[in-house]
Amino acid sequence: MIDGLLAPFEFEFFRNGLAVATLAGGLCGLIGVYVVLKGMSYIGHGLSHAIFGGFAASALLGVNFLLGAGAWGVASALMINAVTRRRVIGSDAAIGVITTASFALGLALFAFFGGAGANFDAALFGSILGVGTEDVVAIAAVSLLAGTLIFLRYRALLFTTFDPEVADASGVNTARMDALLMLVLAGSILATMQVLGVTLIAAALVIPATVARMLTNSFSRMLWMAATIGVVCGFVGMNLSYHLDVQSGPTIVLVAATMFAAVFMVTGATGRRRTAALARRGVAPA
Amino acid sequence: MSASAELVALEGVTCGYGSEAVLVDVDVDVAKREFVGIVGPSGAGKTTVLRVIAGSMPPAHGRVRRRAGLRVAYVPQIETINWSFPVTVQECVLMARVSSRRLPWASRAERVAVSEVLARLGIEELRERHIRELSGGQQQRVFIARALLGEPELLLMDEPTSGVDVRLRHEVLHLLDDLNARGLAIVLTTHDLNGIATHLPRLVCLNRRVIATGSPAEVLSPEVLERTYGASMQVLEHGGMPVVVDSFEHRHEHLPGVPEGSAA
Numbered sequence: 001m002i003d004g005l006l007a008p009f010e011f012e013f014f015r016n017g018l019a020v021a022t023l024a025g026g027l028c029g030l031i032g033v034y035v036v037l038k039g040m041s042y043i044g045h046g047l048s049h050a051i052f053g054g055f056a057a058s059a060l061l062g063v064n065f066l067l068g069a070g071a072w073g074v075a076s077a078l079m080i081n082a083v084t085r086r087r088v089i090g091s092d093a094a095i096g097v098i099t100t101a102s103f104a105l106g107l108a109l110f111a112f113f114g115g116a117g118a119n120f121d122a123a124l125f126g127s128i129l130g131v132g133t134e135d136v137v138a139i140a141a142v143s144l145l146a147g148t149l150i151f152l153r154y155r156a157l158l159f160t161t162f163d164p165e166v167a168d169a170s171g172v173n174t175a176r177m178d179a180l181l182m183l184v185l186a187g188s189i190l191a192t193m194q195v196l197g198v199t200l201i202a203a204a205l206v207i208p209a210t211v212a213r214m215l216t217n218s219f220s221r222m223l224w225m226a227a228t229i230g231v232v233c234g235f236v237g238m239n240l241s242y243h244l245d246v247q248s249g250p251t252i253v254l255v256a257a258t259m260f261a262a263v264f265m266v267t268g269a270t271g272r273r274r275t276a277a278l279a280r281r282g283v284a285p286a
Numbered sequence: 287m288s289a290s291a292e293l294v295a296l297e298g299v300t301c302g303y304g305s306e307a308v309l310v311d312v313d314v315d316v317a318k319r320e321f322v323g324i325v326g327p328s329g330a331g332k333t334t335v336l337r338v339i340a341g342s343m344p345p346a347h348g349r350v351r352r353r354a355g356l357r358v359a360y361v362p363q364i365e366t367i368n369w370s371f372p373v374t375v376q377e378c379v380l381m382a383r384v385s386s387r388r389l390p391w392a393s394r395a396e397r398v399a400v401s402e403v404l405a406r407l408g409i410e411e412l413r414e415r416h417i418r419e420l421s422g423g424q425q426q427r428v429f430i431a432r433a434l435l436g437e438p439e440l441l442l443m444d445e446p447t448s449g450v451d452v453r454l455r456h457e458v459l460h461l462l463d464d465l466n467a468r469g470l471a472i473v474l475t476t477h478d479l480n481g482i483a484t485h486l487p488r489l490v491c492l493n494r495r496v497i498a499t500g501s502p503a504e505v506l507s508p509e510v511l512e513r514t515y516g517a518s519m520q521v522l523e524h525g526g527m528p529v530v531v532d533s534f535e536h537r538h539e540h541l542p543g544v545p546e547g548s549a550a
Contacts, residue, residue, distance in 0.1 A: 037371060154390035159381045162371050169340035169360040170436070172384055213372060217416035220390065222372050 008242040016131045017195060020139050021238035021252060022231055024192035027143045028201065029208035029230025030150065031188050033223050034181055036209040037161050040091055043080065045202035046099030048189050050076035055193070056106035060113050070190050076102055077182035085175060131195065142191040146184045150223070157181065158219055195238075197249040207256040208233065214267045233259065291317040293356055293440050293471055294339050298348035301338060308334045310495050311348070316440065316473055321466045323483050324475045326492035327515050332475035335492065336360065336442045339473065359433030361443045364426055364450075369418040375428050376400055376413040382435035403431045407461070423454045430461065441465065443474040447482055455481050479506070479530045502528055 008014040028044075035044055054072020058064065076098055083094035150157065159167035160177040168174045189201055196204050212225035237252030244251065295315035302308040308331040316322055316339070324332045337343035338350060340360050359382070379400050380392055387393060392400065404410040407427045412420060417428060426446060433441055446462070447455040459482060466472050476482040483489055484502045491497040491505050491514040498505040498514075506528040511519040518533040 151390060152388055155381070155384045155387070158373075158377075159384050162368065162373060162378075162381070163362065165337075165342065165366075166360050166362055167381075167384070169337070169342040169358070169442075170382070170384060217372050217419075218374050219372050219377055 004243075005239070008239070013131060014238075014242060016133060016136050017248065018235065018238045019136045020131050020192075020195045021234040021248060023136075023139045023143050023234070024195055025204065025208070025230035025232070025234025025237075025252065026227045027139065027146055027188050027230070028192060028196075028204040029212075029226040029228070029233075030223060031146060031181075031185055032205035032207075032209035032230070033212070033219075033226045034157065034161055035185065035205050036213065038181075040095070041202070041206045042092055043095050043185070044189070044205035046095040047073060047077060047080070047186060048193065048201040049103035050099040051102075051186070051189055051193060053102035053104075053106035053109075056109040060109055069193070070187070072102070073186040073190050074183060077186040078179060081178050081182045085178065135191075139191040142187045146188060149180065149184060153177065153180065162219075195248050196252060197247070200249040200253045203253040203256060204230065204233075207253070207260050211256075211260050211263050214263050229256070229259065292351070293318060293320075293353050294358075295351040296335070296338060296345075296348065297351065299338055299345040299350065300347040301334065301343060301345045307346075308494065309338070309345075312492075312496055314339075314490055314496065314499075316471055318439070318471055319466065319469055320471045320473075320488065321462070321486055322473045322488045322490060323486040324473065324490045324492055325477070325479060325483050325514070326497075328477075330493045330514075332492060333363075333444050335490075336444055336473065336475060339440075340442055356440060357436060357438045358440045358442060359436050359438035361429045361433050361441065361446065363444045363448055364422070364429070364446075365448060367417070367425075367429075371417075373417055374414055375404070375409065375417060375420070375431075378417055378428055379403065379413075379432045379435055382432045399435060400431075403434050406434070407431050422450055423457050426450075426454070426458055427461070430465075434465075438470070440471045440473070443472065445475055445477065447476065447478055452481070459485060484527050484529070506530060 009018075032044070035041060051069050051073040054069035054076075057072065058068020061068065079098050080091070080094050083089055083098070084091040089097075156167070156172045156177055157180075159170065159172055160174045164174045167177075192201060192204065208226045208229040209222070211229050212222045215225055216222050233252055233256040237255040238248055240246075240255065241248040241251035293316050296312055299312045299314075300307055300310050308329075312331075312335065314322075314324075314335060324335055326332055334343060338345060340358050341350070341352065342360075376392075380396065383392075383396055383399075387396070400413065401410055404413055407430060409420075409424055409427050409431070412424060412428075417425060420428065430441075430443075443462070446458050450458070455478070462472055462474070474482075474486075484506065487501060488499070489502055489505050490499045491510055493514050493516075498510045506521050508519055508521055511517075511521070511530065520531050520533050522529045522531060
C-alpha cells in the first residue's frame with residue numbers, strides 16, 4: 001500500500017505538481033483570510049476569470065503567459081480597487097462588471113482566432129501535466145513575496161481590513177494597503193491558475209479561510225490556520241487526483257469542501273453543547 | 287481662546303461627498319481639555335465634522351488649523367463595527383499601535399501598555415475574549431481603550447450612546463467625564479439631547495452649517511432647535527438644566543384623518 005502511495009513520486013511532473021499544489025493551497029489560504037473578511041469572496045472568482053482574458057490574449061499574441069496574464073490581472077485588480085474606493089458602485093458590482101467583461105473578451109478571442117483545446121481546458125479546470133520547475137519557482141517566489149508583505153504590513157493590513165475608516169484617521173494609507181492586497185491577490189491567482197484552474201481558484205481562496213474562521217476567534221490564529229488548511233488540502237488533493245485519475249483542481253476543492261463540511265458539523269455540535277451547558281448553569285450565552 | 291490652548295480649528299470649511307456639500311462654511315474650534323458635543327439631525331454632517339477634524343477628509347474650501355504633532359484618536363459608531371470579525375480584545379486594542387512596530391506580535395512593553403489601559407477601564411480580564419462576546423458597555427470600553435492606547439490629546443467619538451440603554455448611557459458619560467477631568471479633550475456627536483447634550487459644557491448645533499455654539503443653557507432654545515432640526519420643540523427647566531420636549535400640538539396638524547382629541 002505504501003508503495004502504491006509513493007508510486008507517483010517517481011514522476012517529475014507529479015513532484016512538481018505536488019509542490020505547486022501544496023504551495024498554492026497555503027498561499028490561497030493566507031490571502032483568502034483577507035478576501036473573506038473584507039466580504040469580497042466573489043473577487044477570487046471574478047479575478048481568476050479576468051486573468052483568463054489575459055491568458056487568451058497572451059496565447060494568441062504569442063507573448064509569455066505569465067507576463068501577459070499577469071499584466072492583465074494586475075490591471076483588472078487595480079481597476080476593481082479604484083472603482084470600489086469611489087463608493088458609488090459596490091465592490092460586488094465593480095467585480096462583476098470588470099471581471100466578466102474580461103472573461104468574455106477571452107472567450108471571444110478564442111472563438112475568433114481558435115485556440116480551444118488542451119490549453120483552454122487546463123486554464124479552466126487546472127492540470128498538472130504542464131507543470132515544470134519554472135512553475136514551482138514562480139509560485140515559491142509569489143508565496144515568499146506574499147508572506148513577507150503580510151508579515152511586514154500585518155498591523156496595517158489588519159487595521160485596514162477590520163476598520164478602514166479609523167485606520168485611515170490613524171494615519172494608515174488604506175488606499176495603498178487595498179492596492180497592495182489586490183496586487184498580491186492577482187499574483188497569487190496567476191501563479192496558481194495552472195494547477196487549480198480559473199473556475200476553481202475562488203474555492204481555494206475562500207474555503208480554507210472559512211474553515212479557519214469556524215475554528216478560531218483570533219485573527220493571527222486564523223491566518224496560520226487558513227494557510228495550514230490550504231497546504232493540507234493541496235497536498236492531499238493532489239495525491240488523490242493522481243490515484244483517482246481526476247483533474248487536480250476539482251480534487252483539491254473537493255477535499256477542502258469535505259473539510260469544511262466536517263468542521264461545520266463539529267463546531268455546530270460543540271456550539272450546541274456549550275449553549276446547553278450554559279443554559280443548565282443558568283447563564284445566558286454571549 | 288489663546289493660540290497655545292487651541293488643538294484644532296475649522297475655518298469656513300465646506301466639504302461633501304461627490305457633488306453634494308455636507309458641510310457649508312463651518313467654523314468649529316476645540317481647545318485643550320474641552321468637552322464639546324455636536325448635535326443635529328441625521329444628515330446634518332456631524333460625522334463629517336469628526337472626519338475633517340481627524341484629517342481623514344480634506345475640505346473642499348476653507349482650512350483646518352491643527353496644532354503640530356496633535357495626537358487624535360477616533361472611536362467609530364458601535365453599530366458600524368463588524369462584530370463577526372475574528373479579533374480578540376487585545377488584538378483590537380493593539381491596532382492603535384499600527385505604526386510603532388513592524389513585527390506582527392506585541393512587544394513586552396506593548397502588552398504592558400494594553401494591560402494598563404484595559405485595567406484603567408475595568409476590562410483587563412477580558413483581553414482574550416472575542417469582541418462579540420462582550421456586553422454593550424464592555425464593547426464601547428474596548429474601542430475607547432484602543433483610542434487611549436495611542437495616548438491622544440483629542441478623542442473623537444461618533445454617537446457613543448446610540449442605541450444603548452439608560453444604564454449604559456450613564457456608564458459611558460461618567461467614563462468620558464472622568465477622562466476629560468484627567469485632561470483629555472473630547473468631541474462627540476449625539477442625537478441624545480436630554481441624555482447627553484445637556485450634560486456637556488459646550489454644544490455645537492449643526493445642520494450643514496453651524497447654527498449656534500455655546501453652553502447648553504445658551505444654545506438649547508426653541509428658536510435654535512427649530513433652525514437646527516426643522517421641528518418645533520419646547521425647552522423646560524428641571525433641576526437647573528434644560529430639558530427639550532417635542533411640541534405635540536403641531537404634530538396633529540400633519541396627521542390627516544385623525545379626529546381631534548384622539549390619541550396619536
